[in-house]
Amino acid sequence: MSRPEIYSPEGLRIDGRRWNEVRHVRCAINTHQASSDGSSIIEQGNTKVICNVVGPGEPTGGGVGGSGGNQRAKDDNRVILTVKAVVAPFSTIDRRKRSGNDNRVQEMCLTIQHIFEEAVMGHLQPRSQIEISLYVLSQDGGMLQACINAVSLALVDAGIPMYDYVCACTAGMYDKEVLLDLNRLEENDMPFLTMATLGATRKVALMQLETRVGIDRLEPMMAAAMSGCHHLRDVMDAEVRKHGKSRLARTGV
Amino acid sequence: MATGIKRHHPDGSSAFSLSMSQKVYVRSRKGKATKIVQEHYLRTDIPCSSQLCPLCILNPPKDSSGAVRPAILSRTPPSVKPWGAHYLIPDTNIFVKAMDLMEHKSAFYDVIVLQTVLDELRNISLPLYNRLRALSLSQEKRFYVFHNEFRQETFVERLPGESVNDKNDRAIRTACAWYRVHLDETIGKSSAIPEILLVSNDNDCLRKAKELGVACTNLESYVKALPDTDALLDMIVSETSDVTAPQKLVYQEYYSTSRIQGGIKAGIFHQGVLSISQYNYLEGSVSVPSFERPLLVLGRESLNRAMHGDVVVVEVLPESEWKQPSTKIVEEETITKDDNPEAEDDDDTLVTEKEHAALQEKLKAKNTSAEFRIQPTAKVVGVIRRNWGFYVGHIDASSISSDAAGTRRQTTVFLIPMDKRISKIKIRTRRATGLVGKRILAAVDSWDASSRYPLGHFIRVLGDIESKEAETEALLLEYNVQYQPFTQSVLDCLPAEGHDWKVPTDTSDPRWTGREDLRELLVCSIDPPGCQDIDDALHARVLPNGNYEVGVHIADVSHFVKPDTAMDLEASSRGTTVYLVDKRIDMLPVLLGTNLCSLMPYVERFAFSAIWEMTPDATIVSTRFTKSVIRSKEAFSYEQAQLRIDDKSHVDSLTEGMRILLKISKLLRQKRMDAGALNLASPEVKVRVESEQMDPVDVEIKKAHETNSLVEEFMLLANISVAAKIYDAFPQSAMLRRHAPPPKENFEVLADQLRVCKNMTLNSETSKKLADSLDSCVDSSDPFLNTLIRIMATRCMLAAEYFCSGTMAESDFRHYGLASEIYTHWTSPIRRYADIVAHRQLASAIAYEPLHESLRDKPKLERVCQNINQRHRNAQFAGRASVEYYIGQALKNRELDVEGYVMKVFSNGFVVFIPQFGIEGPIHLRDMKVEYTFDEANYALEFNAGTEKEVRLQLFDKVTVHVETVLEESTGKRKVALRLQSPQIE
Known part of the structure; x- marks a missing residue:
């Protein structure tokens, strides 16, 4: 069977979106009260990620890459972040188990750690540690962006002071067309970047591009990705406020 | 398969309100389950694209550059x-059957082309x-692709137990009904x-559409309602007749895909790739x-419906059945002349007596022939990809049954393609008699195992046979040359100043940035007389x-x-300018080719210069x-x-510069020859055309200075x-040209022929040795012989090709003919x-x-290379065919005796090459009532002319x-007919 059109001349993508539309985002916070201090679940299209945050608490020295945690432990003026991620074997199209030290997953954890070390007001919690655990339940493109967004929400839920949401989104370049928020089929077919911004500002927390792309193509991709980030920030913020309202209503203040 | 719907609350800003996600489980080959989950967003902003609809025009969707696609469907559609x-x-089947009609x-x-239909197609x-x-x-015909599966109202979900085809048909009907209501x-x-008119050939679908209140019709009755019905009806792909009784197979069925793959x-x-012999x-x-x-x-049975250029799968026959290439000239029309196109091939066996006889001689010859002539022999067991395209030909008048003349009954006739390698094509038409004597364009649709000839359909009439317009167009179509005038969007890319464009006088103009001012250099151009597109100029001077x-x-x-x-895309798809005798099919619009880019004398032009110090x-x-x-x-x-240069009285610096150029060029040439560059020959003639009435008057051989x-x-x-520079800068994506060394086997026959007939040796180990041995193949009494051998050697070579540097090993970059490492x-x-690409890369x-x-994208460049290689080849073929046609016209009313050389010897004839016209043609011995024997080992024919003398005719003989x-008659082409004058054999 031949592959369907990635981007039709009529301006529709493989799943019926236009170039600048993100997939449906559904998110919730405080989903796993029993097992964590802060938790969230986010679905971006068919990509689904759960995040649990424990802390801040006593440093245990564990965490991502072992060494990373230990080195940081010496700098005891700042909070220590540890990130670990589990990608479920059933999350992709064919059942495949990823080992715990899968390089790509390790790299993703490290990326997330670096982002949030800057986004969290670490100096307020010296000599303490925050453990972040991610569970990727289903993948349909944009795993990293979904993880970053999930962490953001879970940290908010845990009450960790942050400068702003960190929101992430992907953008790709198909021929001459920028496409926002790629799904799996699109990711396989074109160069794309993942960008994370600090809230609705133009401050870039992450820019990751793993494919070669012409320098002249970069700017439109970045612009599109940034608008996607800002859109996600609104969705996340709305969810947090909704949750806050319902909490307030329950406590009867 | 399971489908699940998730409904979302419509959020005001976005145009899609409901998403549907489909889960499909597919068993992979190893038996593992593979889960494919795809989202499917439904939206309400997909326009109907009718210019009449005020709603859809109001809020058109924009693409990333903010452009809006205008409504396509006209206010006043045809009635x-x-x-x-x-x-x-139309539904999918209609496009399959009648794409030529659509065009x-x-x-x-x-x-309106529905997405469902497009995907199915x-x-x-x-x-x-x-x-x-x-x-x-192109929008010219106002075809609009409507994405019905993404529009909320027209989306159709597959019902339990419903087949995919039924679902698609239902989706088409739903879309029709929606359009009706929407408008x-x-x-x-x-x-x-x-009106919204559904066209389908599926009776069940038509019935259901009627129930829905959708206007519908089948293709035939629609076409019948149109003016010019007959011509249009002929263009519908012929239906393989619904047979109830199993038809007798004329050919062996192809093997199953799995068997072929396994094999x-x-x-x-x-x-x-199958290639059929010219002869x-x-x-x-x-x-x-x-x-x-x-x-x-060998033979119709072994060829098993494969046509020239098809990618085929063959099975090698046991060694006992291996044969040698035919030593006979076999032409289809002489053998299958009397076949009846209407006959359903029920009585005759596949290989007719005559065809059998034509092949028989091979078995006999086996014992006598030299061992090396035996070739592994195979039969076709499957076709991977057909090379079917358009074929130009004419109707075989004798194939029209007499009772069909004058009636409008649909009859089957034979179309005889101009290309002799292509089999006759069966065509159904209602205007058989009207089409006789015309050049006709047709396409092949199918070739069943039960049919002796392929089945095709008529597309259009090009004109009368032998009229110049029709023949030229036939030629261009046959070689797939794009000859349509440039579209407006291409012309829009030209500079607005048009012919008045000038190099800006002000050197601070941005167009001068990075350009060197070489206006003072004594540059001149040297081209063939009358050249209008001058793309190169030279200069030389002595340095201090x-x-x-x-x-x-x-x-x-x-x-x-x-x-x-748009201009770049057009040039890229044309690939090259095609030169015919009386016509030039430009790659770039004429304004650029012959004016703005052309390095005309006395005017300033932008150039790209390569300057050496030597x-x-x-x-x-x-x-x-x-x-x-x-x-x-x-x-x-x-x-x-x-x-x-020769005139010593000229001592100005321009002439001096040219003398320097000539001197250096001789040195360069010598160096190249020493490195083993080949000096090959191809027959080059020029047809002189008297400009007034454009009738060719004479043929002359091009002179070389x-x-x-x-x-x-x-x-x-x-x-x-x-080449060296761009490869250095872009090791992965440089546009280069290579010429692979020919396999040794290619020269075996020629070397043997030279050894036997002329006692000359041909050494093809390296290009240097080949060049040297070609130089030594000289017969002092006959200076042309060497050229003839070079022409034949050229035919043993492979063709040079463009490629992208990242796709080959560096050792394969070599240009064999020019003996250069890179080119x-x-x-x-x-x-x-290719030169435009090289220019960009060099810039x-x-x-x-x-x-x-x-230009950095390797796969894209590869596609470009593939295309221009093909176009380049076709352009050469077209040019040659054009010369051939004009030679035929030039000799139309003349008869003369000329000298020629025997170039090939068959057991029933031989091919003569005529240097004066650069043409070759066969001479059949059946036309001469003489007894002869064929001496295969010596490439000779011996005639018993009379009793006293015996005439011997050998390869290379004058x-x-x-x-x-x-x-x-067979091809409708005016062909040169040759008759042997001397030696006398009759």
């Missing part, structure tokens, strides 16, 4: 009784899909609402990597240190043709490239330049220098697209401008032939 004005919605200019406007045939996409993009609602009562893997079957339509050959010699496929400075200046086409513009013995000291502005001092023809090779040497030098084309950007390599994305032209 056909009894439906009135209407938009058409026809006289009908089928305002067509894509699964059935990618070429058809591409044609349909091209139709909808009713939005247009209102004020104006006439176009190829196991090495039992081999895959390759024998029943003999094909397939080159496969596992055999040194091409595999022979005694060295020479030599410059090659090439038209700066890439300044005008920017990547990814020592007096032509060793390169330094090379540099720069964009420049030049003013050519003079445009010479080869002859003028030669005269000027020293200045020809002067220009050639510097172009080679420039190309080699540029590209850079010097003719006006007429070759980027010298940091003049950034390299465009598409003969005198009588030339006249006849209108060949």
Whole structure:
């Protein structure tokens, strides 16, 4: 069977979106009260990620890459972040188990750690540690962006002071067309970047591009990705406020 | 398969309110479950694209550059009784059956192509899909692709137990019904609402559509309602008649796909491209990597419905059945003349007596022949990809049954293609008698195992046979040359100033940035007389240190043709300018080719210059490239330049420069020859056309001057220098040209022929040895013999090709014929697209401008290479065919005796090459009532003419032939007919 059109001349993508539309985002916070201090679940299209945050608490020295945690432990003026991620074997199209030290997953954890070390007001919690655990339940493109967004929400839920949401989104370049928020089929077919911004500002927390792309193509991709980030920030913020309202209503203040 | 719907709350801002996600489980080959989950967003902002609809025009969707696609479907669609004005919605089957109709200019406007249909078509045939996409993009015929599966109202979910086909049919009907309602609602009562007309050949679907209240019809009754019915009806792909009784198979069925794949893997079957012999339509050959010699496929039965150019799978026959290539000239029309197209092949066996006899002689010959002539023989067991395209030919008048004349009954007739390698094609038409004597374009649709000939359909009439327009168009179609005038969007890419465009006088103009001012240099151009597209110019001068400075200046086409513009795409798809005898099919619009880019004398032009410093013995000291502005001092023809150089009275610096150029070019040539460059020959003749009435009057052989090779040497030098530079800058994506060394086997026959007939040796181990041995093949009494051998050697070579440097190992870059390690084309950007690419890459390599994305993209470049290789080949073929046609015309009313050489010997005839016209033609012995024997080992025919003397005719022998032209009945081409004059054998 031949592959369907990635981007039709009529301006529709493989799943019926236009170039600048993100997939449906559904998110919730405080989903796993029993097992964590802060938790969230986010679905971006068919990509689904759960995040649990424990802390801040006593440093245990564990965490991502072992060494990373230990080195940081010496700098005891700042909070220590540890990130670990589990990608479920059933999350992709064919059942495949990823080992715990899968390089790509390790790299993703490290990326997330670096982002949030800057986004969290670490100096307020010296000599303490925050453990972040991610569970990727289903993948349909944009795993990293979904993880970053999930962490953001879970940290908010845990009450960790942050400068702003960190929101992430992907953008790709198909021929001459920028496409926002790629799904799996699109990711396989074109160069794309993942960008994370600090809230609705133009401050870039992450820019990751793993494919070669012409320098002249970069700017439109970045612009599109940034608008996607800002859109996600609104969705996340709305969810947090909704949750806050319902909490307030329950406590009867 | 399972589907789940998730409904979301509509959020005001986005146009899609509901998403549907589909889960499909597919078993993979290993039995593992593979889960494919795809989202599917439904939206309400997909326009109906009718110019009548005020709603959809109000809020059109924008693309990333903010552009809006205008409504396509016209306000006043064509009106056909009894439906009135209407938009058409054909189903998938209609596009499969009648794509040629859709492309026809006289009908089928305002067509809505549903996404369902488009997707289905894509699964059935990618070429058809591409044609349909091209139709909808051109907008000329107003085809609109409506994404019904993404529109909320027209989305159809597959019901439990429903087949995919049924679902698709239902989706089509739903879309029709929606269009109907939508137009009713939005247009209102004020104006006439176009009907929505569903066209389908599926009776069940039509019935259900009627129940829904959708106007519908089948294709035939729709076409019958159109004016010009007959011509259109002929273009519908003929239905293979629904047979109840199992038909008798004429051919062996192809093996199943799995058996073929298994066989190829196991090495039992081999895959390759079939090429049919020019001289024998029943003999094909397939080159496969596992055999040194091409595999022979002999006879209709073994060819098994495969046609020239098809990618086939063959099975090698046991060694006892191996044969040698035919030593006979076999032409289809002489053998199958009396076949009846209407007969359903029920009585006759596949191989007729006559065909059998034609092949019989091979078995006999086996014992006598030299061992090396036996070739592995194979039969076709499967076809991977058909090479079916359009074929130009004419109707075989004798195939029209007498009772069909005058009636409008549909009859089956034979179309005889101009290309002799293509089998006759069965065509159903209602206008058989009207089509006799016309050049006709047709397509092949199918070739069942139960049919002796392929089945095709008529597309259009090009004109009368032998009329110049029809023959030229036939030629262009046959070689797939794009000859349509440039579209407006291409012309829009030209500079607005048009012919008044000038190099800006102000050197601070941005267009001067990075350009060197070389206007003072004494530059001149040397071209064939009457050349209008001058793409190269030269200069040379002595430097103070005694060295020479030599410059090659090439038209700066890439300044005008920017990547990814409409003009660039058009040039890329045309690939090359095609030169016919009386006509030039340009790659770029004429304004650029013959004016703005052309380095005309006395005017300033943008150029791209390569400048070398050389020592007096032509060793390169330094090379540099720069964009420049030049003013050519003079445009010479080869002859003028030669005269000027030879005339000692000219001592001006321009002439001196030319003398330097000539001197260096000789040194360069010598160096090249020493390295083993080949000096090959191809028959080159020029047809002189009297401009007034454009009737060819004479044929002459092109003359070569020293200045020809002067220009050639510097172009080679420039190309080699540029190739090295761009490969250095872009090791992965440089556009280069290579010429693979020919396999040794290719020369075996020629070497043996030379040894036997002329006692000469041909050594083809290296290009150097080949060049030397070619030089030694000289017969002092016959100077032309050497040229003839060179012509034959050229035919043993492989063709040079463009490639992208990242796709080959560096050792394969070599250009065999030129004996250069690396080579590209850079010097003719006006007429070759490869040169434009090389220009861009070079401009980027010298940091003049950034390299465009598409020139870094390896797969994209590979596609470009593939296309221009193909176009280049076709352009050569077309040029040759055009010369052939004109030679035929020039000799039309003349008869004369000329000298020729025997070029090939068959057991029932031989081929004679005539240097004077650069043509070759067969002489059949059946036309001469003589007894003869065929001495195969010595490539000779012995005639028993009379009793006392015996005449022997051997390969390479000089003969005198009588030339006249006849209108060949089989192909409708005017062909040169030869008759042997001396030696006398009759």
